[in-house]
Amino acid sequence: MTSTSHPTSVTDQELYKGITQRDNRAFRFLYEQYQERIAAMVQRNSGNAEDASDIFQEGVLALWTNIQRGRFELKDSARISTYLYALCRNIWISRLRRRKPDVELRDDLLEDDLPDETDAMLETHNRIQTIEARMQDLNEGCRNLLKMFYHQKTALREIAQRLGVTEKSAKNKKYRCMQQLRSLCTAAT
């Protein structure tokens, strides 16, 4: 990304790198450039402003998860904005159908010239989203511990210091939290 806080034009490569690094400038760019278009699509198809905002955020997260997991690679044939639109569109179709099973979808929502990988990308995102939802059922200590390890990438020594335990004990606690999370996920399916 460029050094300005509100870039007006960035390449897909810069955007991709920014998203990978969770750079706020990249996320802000996505919001500024594409949120209105997605909102227009959702609101043309039975959604309100709140739906539009939710769908856009979920689309950005789906894009991020797939970049993170190596399921999305830049191509000459399709741009990040195309994928983001396709992800948001499919998330909205799925949510709309859950809400109103007999809803009639407009033709523009059913256009099929969007990237083929969208369904697979959404499948990955949905799986990860389910685990994220189950995390809320963990106790706060576990949630914070996992966050420090896997999101903030805090060093084990520092985590142990913050918890007032040995490094070995912090590590064991983390694995037990992961074990609990797995049990919660399995119980939910």
Next chain:
Amino acid sequence: MHAATSQPLYRRNLVFMDPEWIERIEAYIAGDLTEAELQDFARQHQITSVEEDVEWVRDAHTAVAMAGVRKQLNSLQSSSSREAKVRKMTPWSRIMAIAAGFLLLIFFYVVYAQMDGSGTTYQAFAYEDPGIPIQMSQSPNYRLFDALTYYSEGNYEETILQLQELQMDLPENDTLHYFLGASLLYENQPVAARRAFEPVLNTDNPRFAERIQWLYVLTYLRADDPTGVQTALQPILEQEDHAFHERAQALSNALE
């Protein structure tokens, strides 16, 4: 790590995942353990779902990080809202605000109904550029001509897609900025439209300069931002021979 034993580490019912197995998987993901070593450990402990377990641990790492990214996005959105200076009002001031809003609504309805009988302010002042595909000074690319053809057909959504694709190759192209801004405005994306117009607001091409200035005003009108409208109107009001001077004057009067 413990020495490998021949005892199963855990029941294979997918509910239970032993911490030691998770530790091995994480070491494998981090590149500290080879696949052969992981498989060997799994065999010794009668674990048959290696691939699935590895995938789950990867997913769990991503899920934890995603919760953080979600918070990051929420705070980005709420900071945007703060920038918009939305204040929480007390119930009494809310009632007063609703009443004042209602009175203003009646006032504007009466003013505009007198003006031309049409509905909203935007409709009253709308200007739809017919989009004759003229190439401006920096338009050597035939793809731009294609995009402008979509524009002239009124297919603004496709125009936006085409022009956004081209934007990376032609970042300084004034024609592109103009038609992208117009298409975004007609597709009800006024903020993005404004951003597209901004680089060419001071273009020295007179054919486009006046239209850009008026469409720029309309982006604020479309976004229900009267302060922005008034500011954007100023350069037009200052030029009596401006093609949109009369409309600008009428809009300014309506807003006062």
